[in-house]
Amino acid sequence: MKTGKKIEFDAGVLDDELRTALDLRQLYLENGFSRSRIGKFERYDLYREHKDFLVCENVISFSDTDGSLLALKPDVTLSIISGFDDSSSKAHKVYYDEDVFRVSGWTGRFKCCRQVGLECFGKVSGSDFPLVLNLAMESLARLDGQYVIALSDMNIALKALGLFCKTEAEKAQAAALAKSKNHAGLRSFIAGRAGNQNGRLDVLMSLFGLVSAPDSGCLDDVRRICSELNAVKEYDSFRRLFDDDRISGNAEHIQIDFSLLGDMSYYSGLYFNGFVGNSGEAVLSGGEYEKLLRKMGKKGKAIGFAVYLDRLGNLRRSAEKC
Amino acid sequence: MLNIALAKGRLGEEIYSMFEEAGYGVSGMREKTRKLIFSDEQRGLSYFWVKPSDVAIYVERGAADIGVAGKDILLESGADVFEILDMRKGLCRMSVAGPVGYSSKPGETIRVATKFVNIASEFYASKYQDADIIRLNGSIELAPLLGLSDVIVDIVETGNTLKANNLCELERITDISAWLIANKASYRFHAAEIRKLANDLERIVSGKEV
Numbered sequence: 117m118k119t120g121k122k123i124e125f126d127a128g129v130l131d132d133e134l135r136t137a138l139d140l141r142q143l144y145l146e147n148g149f150s151r152s153r154i155g156k157f158e159r160y161d162l163y164r165e166h167k168d169f170l171v172c173e174n175v176i177s178f179s180d181t182d183g184s185l186l187a188l189k190p191d192v193t194l195s196i197i198s199g200f201d202d203s204s205s206k207a208h209k210v211y212y213d214e215d216v217f218r219v220s221g222w223t224g225r226f227k228c229c230r231q232v233g234l235e236c237f238g239k240v241s242g243s244d245f246p247l248v249l250n251l252a253m254e255s256l257a258r259l260d261g262q263y264v265i266a267l268s269d270m271n272i273a274l275k276a277l278g279l280f281c282k283t284e285a286e287k288a289q290a291a292a293l294a295k296s297k298n299h300a301g302l303r304s305f306i307a308g309r310a311g312n313q314n315g316r317l318d319v320l321m322s323l324f325g326l327v328s329a330p331d332s333g334c335l336d337d338v339r340r341i342c343s344e345l346n347a348v349k350e351y352d353s354f355r356r357l358f359d360d361d362r363i364s365g366n367a368e369h370i371q372i373d374f375s376l377l378g379d380m381s382y383y384s385g386l387y388f389n390g391f392v393g394n395s396g397e398a399v400l401s402g403g404e405y406e407k408l409l410r411k412m413g414k415k416g417k418a419i420g421f422a423v424y425l426d427r428l429g430n431l432r433r434s435a436e437k438c
Numbered sequence: 439m440l441n442i443a444l445a446k447g448r449l450g451e452e453i454y455s456m457f458e459e460a461g462y463g464v465s466g467m468r469e470k471t472r473k474l475i476f477s478d479e480q481r482g483l484s485y486f487w488v489k490p491s492d493v494a495i496y497v498e499r500g501a502a503d504i505g506v507a508g509k510d511i512l513l514e515s516g517a518d519v520f521e522i523l524d525m526r527k528g529l530c531r532m533s534v535a536g537p538v539g540y541s542s543k544p545g546e547t548i549r550v551a552t553k554f555v556n557i558a559s560e561f562y563a564s565k566y567q568d569a570d571i572i573r574l575n576g577s578i579e580l581a582p583l584l585g586l587s588d589v590i591v592d593i594v595e596t597g598n599t600l601k602a603n604n605l606c607e608l609e610r611i612t613d614i615s616a617w618l619i620a621n622k623a624s625y626r627f628h629a630a631e632i633r634k635l636a637n638d639l640e641r642i643v644s645g646k647e648v
Contacts, residue, residue, distance in 0.1 A: 221518060297521060298521040301521075327629050371626060371629065391622075391626045393627065395500070396499050396500025397623055
């Protein structure tokens with residue numbers, strides 16, 4: 117690995133966002149991830165084909181001088197994955213620090229946001245999953261001492277919903293109710309279509325009602341629930357994560373919550389959101405996106421996350437008040 | 439400290455009574471003062487009254503950890519919040535109303551006057567029906583009477599206003615009531631408190647003692 121010449125300067129010249137970005141880049145570099153650099157433009161078709169994967173499907177598009185349609189990048193993962201060669205026998209481990217152009221959910225207008233994150237894809241090994249989750253937690257710890265990572269497993273949640281929902285559209289409606297924690301609505305929606313199924317609906321509701329640190333009591337509850345919902349294989353895979361000391365050692369910062377669900381057509385397996393004190397919204401999100409790889413015709417597994425530096429404004433403002 | 443946003447007005451006061459009954463009252467809330475925030479440091483509760491349509495914004499952006507907002511506001515604003523508990527207060531429905539006997543012709547673009555443009559747009563899109571949505575801010579019932587629209591999409595409680603203007607409820611879109619909502623980040627840091635409060639309120643809602 118090339119090591120650059122060290123430059124000394126006063127850290128005061130860096131604004132908060134840049135300082136945080138450099139801090140995270142250093143963390144990822146030290147953990148074996150190399151920098152991925154991509155341009156600000158991308159083929160518009162990439163986003164048209166995978167619009168459900170985007171945080172927001174609005175894209176700023178324009179014609180290049182040759183007439184081809186381009187877009188200002190609203191996402192980084194799609195660009196990284198579209199360019200990767202899946203014939204390599206290794207896992208690709210990259211990090212990025214890029215501007216993305218998205219519509220703000222609050223103002224409804226486009227804005228440029230700085231996003232730092234990492235991706236691990238290709239021949240991913242079992243130990244890479246706890247590595248990435250741990251780096252997500254370390255990233256949050258560097259943003260604020262008070263942090264929580266909400267963790268779900270989409271394979272478990274979707275297997276459970278699949279027992280009650282006949283079609284993908286029904287599953288999506290049920291997932292939307294679960295995501296908003298509208299438990300009364302979820303129960304009534306499922307009961308109206310599939311009935312109580314000899315008490316199995318109560319078990320499903322206990323899966324989506326569970327919000328807990330991954331202590332032994334919680335994991336026992338999840339195992340019992342999963343065995344009643346025919347999701348033992350999925351549970352065993354999820355459970356292995358907590359055999360890793362980096363994860364079990366940080367259990368007080370983890371909140372297991374199976375109602376946390378990403379887009380069903382792209383994510384499978386682990387899915388997580390990170391929160392820091394006073395941020396008001398998730399400042400980190402990530403998970404396993406093997407289904408995206410398949411949609412792009414690539415082999416292997418994939419897991420990654422993004423840190424939304426533009427969402428740290430609230431945190432900074434409240435720190436200034438103190 | 440749990441920050442709670444409640445809607446000013448009769449419905450907000452009824453909701454606060456339920457919080458009080460569940461054991462979450464703070465002193466001064468009922469006094470007619472110019473004070474905006476009512477806190478009880480010891481019990482870790484802080485309430486503030488806001489305009490009904492602003493509750494969801496305060497909660498979504500994390501200025502309030504929880505709040506109680508009408509389902510109409512939640513659906514219209516698309517606020518990204520957790521919907522924890524149906525408080526079964528302010529019961530009414532969002533409906534399509536129009537002149538008695540009205541029915542749209544196949545393939546016709548229906549003209550719809552409403553305050554709830556997002557709800558109306560989504561409703562007609564789900565029926566694959568072209569709709570010309572006209573945003574109004576009040577006296578919605580006037581629009582079909584003056585030929586501005588064919589129908590309206592509005593909140594219907596008793597249906598008396600519709601009846602008095604020779605209009606009737608044509609189609610129910612959804613039931614409306616007040617919901618306990620929570621900010622998605624605050625929920626992560628106050629999960630135990632919010633879940634306990636929701637359980638205590640649920641007992642009040644279902645008529646049991648806490």
